[in-house]
Amino acid sequence: xxxxxxxxxxxxxxxxxxxxxxxxxxxxxxxxxxxxxxxxxxxxxxxxxxxxxxxxxxxxxxxxxxxxxxxxxxxxxxxxxxxxxxxxxxxxxxxxxxxxxxxxxxxxxxxxxxxxxxxxxxxxxxxxxxxxxxxxxxxxxxxxxxxxxxxxxxxxxxxxxxxxxxxxxxxxxxxxxxxxxxxxxxxxxxxxxxxxxxxxxxxxxxxxxxxxxxxxxxxxxxxxxxxxxxxxxxxxxxxxxxxxxxxxxxxxxxxxxxxxxxxxxxxxxxxxxxxxxxxxxxxxxxxxxxxxxxxxxxxxxxxxxxxxxxxxxxxxxxxxxxxxxxxxxxxxxxxxxxxxxxxxxxxxxxx
Amino acid sequence: xxxxxxxxxxxxxxxxxxxxxxxxxxxxxxxxxxxxxxxxxxxxxxxxxxxxxxxxxxxxxxxxxxxxxxxxxxxxxxxxxxxxxxxxxxxxxxxxxxxxxxxxxxxxxxxxxxxxxxxxxxxxxxxxxxxxxxxxxxxxxxxxxxxxxxxxxxxxxxxxxxxxxxxxxxxxxxxxxxxxxxxxxxxxxxxxxxxxxxxxxxxxxxxxxxxxxxxxxxxxxxxxxxxxxxxxxxxxxxxxxxxxxxxxxxxxxxxxxxxxxxxxxxxxxxxxxxxxxxxxxxxxxxxxxxxxxxxxxxxxxxxxxxxxxxxxxxxxxxxxxxxxxxxxxxxxxxxxxxxxxxxxxxxxxxxxxxxxxxxxxxxxxxxxxxxxxxxxxxxxxxxxxxxxxxxxxxxxxxxxxxxxxxxxxxxxxxxxxxxxxxxxxxxxxxxxxxxxxxxxxxxxxxxxxxxxxxxxxxxxxxxxxxxxxxxxxxxxxxxxxxxxxxxxxxxxxxxxxxxxxxxxxxxxxxxxxxxxxxxxxxxxxxxxxxxxxxxxxxxxxxxxxxxxxxxxxxxxxxxxxxxxxxxxxxxxxxxxxxxxxxxxxxxxxxxxxxxxxxxxxxxxxxxxxxxxxxxx
Numbered sequence: 001x002x003x004x005x006x007x008x009x010x011x012x013x014x015x016x017x018x019x020x021x022x023x024x025x026x027x028x029x030x031x032x033x034x035x036x037x038x039x040x041x042x043x044x045x046x047x048x049x050x051x052x053x054x055x056x057x058x059x060x061x062x063x064x065x066x067x068x069x070x071x072x073x074x075x076x077x078x079x080x081x082x083x084x085x086x087x088x089x090x091x092x093x094x095x096x097x098x099x100x101x102x103x104x105x106x107x108x109x110x111x112x113x114x115x116x117x118x119x120x121x122x123x124x125x126x127x128x129x130x131x132x133x134x135x136x137x138x139x140x141x142x143x144x145x146x147x148x149x150x151x152x153x154x155x156x157x158x159x160x161x162x163x164x165x166x167x168x169x170x171x172x173x174x175x176x177x178x179x180x181x182x183x184x185x186x187x188x189x190x191x192x193x194x195x196x197x198x199x200x201x202x203x204x205x206x207x208x209x210x211x212x213x214x215x216x217x218x219x220x221x222x223x224x225x226x227x228x229x230x231x232x233x234x235x236x237x238x239x240x241x242x243x244x245x246x247x248x249x250x251x252x253x254x255x256x257x258x259x260x261x262x263x264x265x266x267x268x269x270x271x272x273x274x275x276x277x278x279x280x281x282x283x284x285x286x287x288x289x290x291x292x293x294x295x296x297x298x299x300x301x302x303x304x305x306x307x308x309x310x311x312x313x314x315x316x317x318x319x320x321x322x323x324x325x326x327x328x329x330x331x332x333x334x335x336x337x338x339x340x341x342x343x344x345x346x347x348x349x350x351x
Numbered sequence: 352x353x354x355x356x357x358x359x360x361x362x363x364x365x366x367x368x369x370x371x372x373x374x375x376x377x378x379x380x381x382x383x384x385x386x387x388x389x390x391x392x393x394x395x396x397x398x399x400x401x402x403x404x405x406x407x408x409x410x411x412x413x414x415x416x417x418x419x420x421x422x423x424x425x426x427x428x429x430x431x432x433x434x435x436x437x438x439x440x441x442x443x444x445x446x447x448x449x450x451x452x453x454x455x456x457x458x459x460x461x462x463x464x465x466x467x468x469x470x471x472x473x474x475x476x477x478x479x480x481x482x483x484x485x486x487x488x489x490x491x492x493x494x495x496x497x498x499x500x501x502x503x504x505x506x507x508x509x510x511x512x513x514x515x516x517x518x519x520x521x522x523x524x525x526x527x528x529x530x531x532x533x534x535x536x537x538x539x540x541x542x543x544x545x546x547x548x549x550x551x552x553x554x555x556x557x558x559x560x561x562x563x564x565x566x567x568x569x570x571x572x573x574x575x576x577x578x579x580x581x582x583x584x585x586x587x588x589x590x591x592x593x594x595x596x597x598x599x600x601x602x603x604x605x606x607x608x609x610x611x612x613x614x615x616x617x618x619x620x621x622x623x624x625x626x627x628x629x630x631x632x633x634x635x636x637x638x639x640x641x642x643x644x645x646x647x648x649x650x651x652x653x654x655x656x657x658x659x660x661x662x663x664x665x666x667x668x669x670x671x672x673x674x675x676x677x678x679x680x681x682x683x684x685x686x687x688x689x690x691x692x693x694x695x696x697x698x699x700x701x702x703x704x705x706x707x708x709x710x711x712x713x714x715x716x717x718x719x720x721x722x723x724x725x726x727x728x729x730x731x732x733x734x735x736x737x738x739x740x741x742x743x744x745x746x747x748x749x750x751x752x753x754x755x756x757x758x759x760x761x762x763x764x765x766x767x768x769x770x771x772x773x774x775x776x777x778x779x780x781x782x783x784x785x786x787x788x789x790x791x792x793x794x795x796x797x798x799x800x801x802x803x804x805x806x807x808x809x810x811x812x813x814x815x816x817x818x819x820x821x822x823x824x825x826x827x828x829x830x831x832x833x834x835x836x837x838x839x840x841x842x843x844x845x846x847x848x849x850x851x852x853x854x855x856x857x858x859x860x861x862x863x864x865x866x867x868x869x870x871x872x873x874x875x876x877x878x879x880x881x882x883x884x885x886x887x888x889x890x891x892x893x894x895x896x897x898x899x900x901x902x903x904x905x906x907x908x909x910x911x912x913x914x915x916x917x918x919x920x921x922x923x924x925x926x927x928x929x930x931x932x933x934x935x936x937x938x939x940x941x942x943x944x945x946x947x948x949x950x951x952x953x954x955x956x957x958x959x960x961x962x963x964x965x966x967x
Contacts, residue, residue: 058800058804061797074806080797081803081804082805082807083641083808084808085634085809089660091634092632092633096637096638096640097639097642097797098638099622099635100638100640101642101798104797121631122627122630321619321623323620323621324616324619324620328622328644329643329644337585338607338611339757339759340757342611343755343756346579347569351394351395
């Protein structure tokens, strides 16, 4: 497995965004994942979302842990720094990086093993701090790189490739995030780009911790009959509960929504998320009701998808810490040192 | 610490300003303030003093001791003897009474007389009914218990001829905002003082007499000094998980920042993050320094174990990080409130695979301050983690130190970080190409320029920062890291060498052994043994370490652990012959004493008649 640079040949007719970039400018190196991997579709959705948001590539910081999913941060936006850290510890790298420079946009890509097993603690605490980042779980219920062990998101009764059934109950990241007070919780499917792209855009713009759990089938180890994370099973058992459109601040709303059906949610920068309820009685602004409905569907083997809960305005880490708007790494040293006179004053307390 | 000449008219054989008081109490009873009061009043009288706290890992009810050494000669280590014992804890009477040196004194609370327990022919026992005095003069259980401590401070003030004015001054400063507490403290001091004066109108032969040996000095603990160093180094991110004995370092950093780092709009020019565990704490430090802020964490042995994986990542991906390891007694949970130098090897080679880390070994709080600043400069210059290994003794005890100095011209060394313009001028940026031949490559920060973007990874990478499983590409990077290590040898602080004795016998030590080593060398001189010394201050060992080891025939390696970790490191990383290294190992959890070293050296030197005749 070696690194293959993607040739950057941009046809003049390729559409450009407000910064003059084409979609090609948001790509990364060539994927080394298996052909047909759900993760590659998510990568494509991230590229589309970043292009559509007119993001400056260097302002996107890409974070990951270890696993198939974590490799994908190399496959998009090569103009942004990437940090492939250690297994399950990406949130702490993200916390430190964000503490140092709050002016950049942070995206973390993780897997169900990286998040729900080895990284469960850090995942929970990133939510508690409302760390300002988009956190995507590429969820396939299986350990791919070590060849097919169940992960903590595998459903009870789901069968491994060799026929063994999983007996332990799964950890559901969406329910967990809701319990921990997350301010933006979504679920989607790698095969539904139309749903995924606006979710990623909204997640990137959300101030605070945005979680998108993306069901992303593993074609090699978990796409067989009896698996509840296969393409076929996921297509059959997933039900969009909320339709989400993301409208950046500068743009006008073009889609015509019927009164009463659409629920616009304002973001901190003036962007809007337009939510349309698809499932009867589903309310993405009511934490406990949303929790109950998601859980009921899970028990019936169904995944509700879309932006399942949103609560903009919750203070994120820096607001809680009281840091200035300027990145800490840009504050001149002169403002940080108490100087010799400051030291003299301090030492007087130790005599 | 400089030796202070006793030229104040005190007879060399007198015990004035040269004795040790030990106070045995129960933790959670408020004795700390009484002990600090005593220690500080001696310091303010111009007399060099050492104060050490031996406390339990417990909130209330277990035995605790405080040792005050009054040392006109300026020795800062334990001497190894106890002249005056204030026995306030009935539970430890037996042990405490035994510890008093012949001719010494025992002071106890005679509200409940215990003649059998406390009898010893060769010491003077002084009973003061402290509980009764306080019960008669104060209301409330808590106040009575607290004032009992202040009361024994008053007793000692009378017996030792301490300056009452200085004590009152200190109390007034401490309780400036709590007038009620001030009144009761003043009263308690006087109660003890008056009672003792009536009992013993003359001060003891062991007593204090004002000197002028402490001006230009402060009494400060190493954690506070290290935290100050972080503030002056310009650290903006502190992440940690609470662990004894490092917690007070982070508390101090926050306290200093709350005073000096809040801007006109009330915004904090620092981020202070209590992590969920040590793994996250070091991850945050690495993330922040990768992103261009100065960041650090403080921990102790168990934390270093947990941080090991991340330290390996930072070593291999070449990310600066600063970690303070305030060592405590291991293995495992060990004795969390006792001191040791048990992490020397664990820190040097933390993490799997071929890893090695720059370590600094401060010997006192003064050095904690300067080495904290140095740690950031080295970490950013070398793009690697730097660990500062102090210990509980340095970190949590108040040490008499020379005034900390600050050069206003200091500016942080941010190392080889490319600016926007520099990136712009490059055709292509390659993260791990050794352009300068010193093993240190250029790095970029996120958000500066798309051309500077690269992928940081702990997986095998080429010099271009690209994933690889190619043997030659992998090895090229690994070998270049050793070249960087050679550069580090030239940048780290050099050893402190004293070869004035011109002897072929030497002591090699590190960190908090220093005070005891200096005193031991002076004592050995009076016994006719001349000895050189070297204190290593950093790993990797600088060239002078190699030369010193080669130049001496017999070398005592003094350190505070069971496994001779410094000795191991020296034999692994220098050409020194193992056979000429003798270990003197102190690992009972208390700070090493000078007498331990003197006895250890004499035992060996006496066994070698040739040597004795040479040095005698």
